[in-house]
Amino acid sequence: MIEQIYTYFSIETLYMWINIGVLPFWFILIFFPQSHLGRIFVASVFPIFILSGIYIFVLYKSYLIGYDFIGNFTLYLGLDELSRLFEDHLYLMLFWTHFIAINLFVGGWIVKDSQKFYINKILIAFPLIATYLVGPIGLLIYWIIRIFYAKRMNLYE
Numbered sequence: 001m002i003e004q005i006y007t008y009f010s011i012e013t014l015y016m017w018i019n020i021g022v023l024p025f026w027f028i029l030i031f032f033p034q035s036h037l038g039r040i041f042v043a044s045v046f047p048i049f050i051l052s053g054i055y056i057f058v059l060y061k062s063y064l065i066g067y068d069f070i071g072n073f074t075l076y077l078g079l080d081e082l083s084r085l086f087e088d089h090l091y092l093m094l095f096w097t098h099f100i101a102i103n104l105f106v107g108g109w110i111v112k113d114s115q116k117f118y119i120n121k122i123l124i125a126f127p128l129i130a131t132y133l134v135g136p137i138g139l140l141i142y143w144i145i146r147i148f149y150a151k152r153m154n155l156y157e
Contacts, residue, residue: 011061011089014054015096022047022100026107030128033111033121043108051101058097062090103135110142117149 025047028038041047062069067090074081085091107128114124123145131138 009057011058011093014058015093018051018054018097018100021050022104025104026128026132029107029111030125033124033128034115038111042104043112047104047108048101051097051104055094055097055101058090058093062094065090067091099135103131103138106135106139107131110139113146114142114149117146119145119149 025042028035028042032038067088072085072091075085086095110124110127110131114121124142127138127142127145129138130141
């Protein structure tokens with residue numbers, strides 16, 4: 001039975017489940033940012049634990065097939081090396097899980113930080129959607145909004 005479960009969790013299946021599974025967290029962040037449910041499940045470490053578990057599982061699968069982890073450091077040698085790394089589905093899955101986890105963490109931070117300055121939740125929906133889709137641009141949009149609500153700009157806050 002464990003073998004059936006293990007073979008069910010292929011890289012393609014995990015990719016599909018991560019993409020579908022992260023959507024409820026984002027919907028809560030966008031539509032119910034101040035809800036108790038959002039504070040417990042989304043803006044906490046709960047989704048990060050789930051995504052970390054997936055990350056560890058992919059690392060374990062990589063280890064079992066003899067993946068060259070040291071070879072990952074060649075990505076710093078140039079775009080050709082980075083492109084070569086992305087040809088491997090396991091590395092691509094590690095990157096995607098990393099990207100999803102960081103974006104969700106940033107989305108949770110945006111919601112928590114916006115509540116400190118009483119920023120309108122409808123206005124916060126725009127940077128949250130942008131953060132979900134393109135990460136850093138959503139954070140930039142939030143910082144621009146935040147400057148007007150905080151009436152100050154701090155580089156280290």
